Amino acid sequence: MSSEICSRQYQPLAMSIGVGAWSVGLVIGPSIGGIFAQPSERFPGSILNNLMFRYFPFLLPNLVTSLLALISLILVYLYLPETFSGRQIPVPVLEKDIESSNEIQSTEIMVM
Numbered sequence: 001m002s003s004e005i006c007s008r009q010y011q012p013l014a015m016s017i018g019v020g021a022w023s024v025g026l027v028i029g030p031s032i033g034g035i036f037a038q039p040s041e042r043f044p045g046s047i048l049n050n051l052m053f054r055y056f057p058f059l060l061p062n063l064v065t066s067l068l069a070l071i072s073l074i075l076v077y078l079y080l081p082e083t084f085s086g087r088q089i090p091v092p093v094l095e096k097d098i099e100s101s102n103e104i105q106s107t108e109i110m111v112m
Contacts, residue, residue, distance in 0.1 A: 039057075
């Protein structure tokens, strides 16, 4: 995907940033899990010492990582440009439309 977004000049930099971000995620992910696991035992005097976190001791790290994934999903949706600029195939409704869409797909495969 970085090769579609970046110019040829910046493709090596984009690939190295992607690999670096993956490596940072491999370190931060387990750290988040370890820090926030069993919050009722680790932080006994806080609001995290309640029945829900005693019954589900690994809920908090999952909530934190889900929140981070939601934030990254929103950022990708807002700031990452769409790279597909091809024509859209209409959704078939009737049987004759299904047959014609199969013909369109087979001709597109031959063209590509």
